[in-house]
Structures are given as C-alpha cells and as structure tokens.
Amino acid sequence: MKSISANLNIMIKAAEKASRALIRDFGEIEKLQVSIKGPTDFVSSADLKAEKIIIEELRKARPNYSIVSEEDGSEINKDKKNTWVIDPIDGTTNFLHGVPHFAISIALKSENEIVSGVIYDPIKDEMFYAEKDNGAFFNNQRIKVSKKKEINSCLFATGGKSQVEIDLPVRKSGSAALDMAYVSAGRYDGYFQNNLNLWDIAAGIIILKEAGGVINEIDLSQNKNIQIRASSMAISDKMLEKLKNF
Numbered sequence: 001m002k003s004i005s006a007n008l009n010i011m012i013k014a015a016e017k018a019s020r021a022l023i024r025d026f027g028e029i030e031k032l033q034v035s036i037k038g039p040t041d042f043v044s045s046a047d048l049k050a051e052k053i054i055i056e057e058l059r060k061a062r063p064n065y066s067i068v069s070e071e072d073g074s075e076i077n078k079d080k081k082n083t084w085v086i087d088p089i090d091g092t093t094n095f096l097h098g099v100p101h102f103a104i105s106i107a108l109k110s111e112n113e114i115v116s117g118v119i120y121d122p123i124k125d126e127m128f129y130a131e132k133d134n135g136a137f138f139n140n141q142r143i144k145v146s147k148k149k150e151i152n153s154c155l156f157a158t159g160g161k162s163q164v165e166i167d168l169p170v171r172k173s174g175s176a177a178l179d180m181a182y183v184s185a186g187r188y189d190g191y192f193q194n195n196l197n198l199w200d201i202a203a204g205i206i207i208l209k210e211a212g213g214v215i216n217e218i219d220l221s222q223n224k225n226i227q228i229r230a231s232s233m234a235i236s237d238k239m240l241e242k243l244k245n246f
Contacts, residue, residue, distance in 0.1 A: 008129060010057070010058060011058070011129075012034070012129060014054045015104045015118050015127070017053055018053040018151075019050075019120060021049050022104070025206045026122075030179075045088050047071055050104065050176065051070070051071045051072075051088035052073070054104070062084075062129045063077075064077050065079050065084055066084070067083065068085045068086070068088065068198065068199065069088070070087045070088065077214060081111055084108060085114075087106075089103075090104070090166060091103060091178065100166065101121075101174060101175055103119050103120055105119050105203045107202035107206065109202065113202060113220070114205045115132045117202060119178065127139055128184060128185065130184075130207040130209075130211070131210070134210065135211075136210035140184050141167040141187065143185045144186060145184060145186055145211050145212050146188075146232050147186075148189055152169070154234070155187075155188055156169060156170045156191065156231075157172070157179035157183070157188045157191045159172055159174065162194075164245050168239070176191075176200040177204055179193075180201055181204060182214060183230055183232075184207045187237075188206030189231060190230060190232070191230075191246060192228060192230070195224075201228055212232070213231060214232070215230040229243065
C-alpha cells in the first residue's frame, strides 16, 4: 500500500471509530428516536453521535482546522485555510429504514480545493479514499473509473427528484457519497444529480479525480445547490449529451 499522509490517516481512523457506533445503532434501528428535520430529511441520534465522534477525533489531531458538517458541528476556526467537510451518515433514509447502503464521508478542503477524502461503508466494510496526486484506493487496492465507451452497456447513478425523463440506464441508491465512490471504482459509469450539499460529495470529488474520472467545475465556497456530472472521460460527452435538459 502506498504511504498516506498524516491527515488522511486521521480521517480514516475517525471514520472507523464512528462506524462502530453506527453499526451498533443500525442493529437497534427500530429503537432509534427519530426527529424530523424536513419532509425528506430524517436526522437521528445515530447521525449526531457519529458526527460527535468524528469531530472529536479530528479536533484532537488538528485543533485549529475549521469544520463544515451536515448536522450541527460547523465552525470557523483559527485555521481558515483548512476545513474538514463531514457527512456522518450519507444515506440517512436508507439507514433509518434498515437498508444497508450508507456511508461516512470526510474530506479535507485546503485553500479552495479538496485535497483528500474518505468514504466508508461500515456495513460492507468498504473504504474508498484518495489524496491529491496520489491515486484513489478501495480497501488498499488502486482503483480506476470504467473504460466502457458504449452508453447502452453502461450503468449510471442519480438521486433526488427529476422532472425529466433521462434516456440512460440509471439506479437510485440513496447515497450520493457511495454513488461517487462507485463511479470511481468502475461499478457505475457515471453519476449526475442536482441540488446537492457540499458534504454529500466533497470526498467523492477527490476520489473520482484521482481514479481518472472527469467532473464539472464546482464552486467549493458554496455548501448548497451543487450539481454534479461525473463519469469517465470515455463516456463523458455521451452522458452530457443525454443530460442537456436535466
């Protein structure tokens, strides 16, 4: 395995530590107290607990870094150049219904660039990670995006609500982070979605780029209303052509 930076090591350890609590809570799913944050956006005690563990671990190692997090842990700190971007459970709705498809996502934004990212699926024990100029990995194996060139033999991922019929073979998995990770590993050939939050896709951006994928320009100073068009270079133009009205 290629040596990884201290920061990426910290992120992996934080994800692993939080995952233990999530796995326990997933087993107790029917007992969880669920409060409703918005009509389609559940938040659970598990979410907050996982966030707290992640933030504690990151803060111990890097007390001055700033934080952007989905739940309530965001703060601007002494070090404004470096910001952890955290989603303690990406795929909360799956989690709350006992569907084992969700992930912890942690990214490091430095200046205005994502420089490292970790997406960890605790139930399947699948860890995707990357850092700038160092390649993308899945459980210590190097990964690359798919090489398929024929759109009909491809499979794409999307999410959210769409008013438009898209003429592509698609899946909706309910986790943007895992959709990005799966494109990076060649399981999906592309991923497109509108109205995303930065924490849903921050880690996926660097993993996808390092796996040789292409992605639209994203303004990282925005935390909301982000749109993603991500795929391999081989299929990008064909995918974008089909998404003109999406």
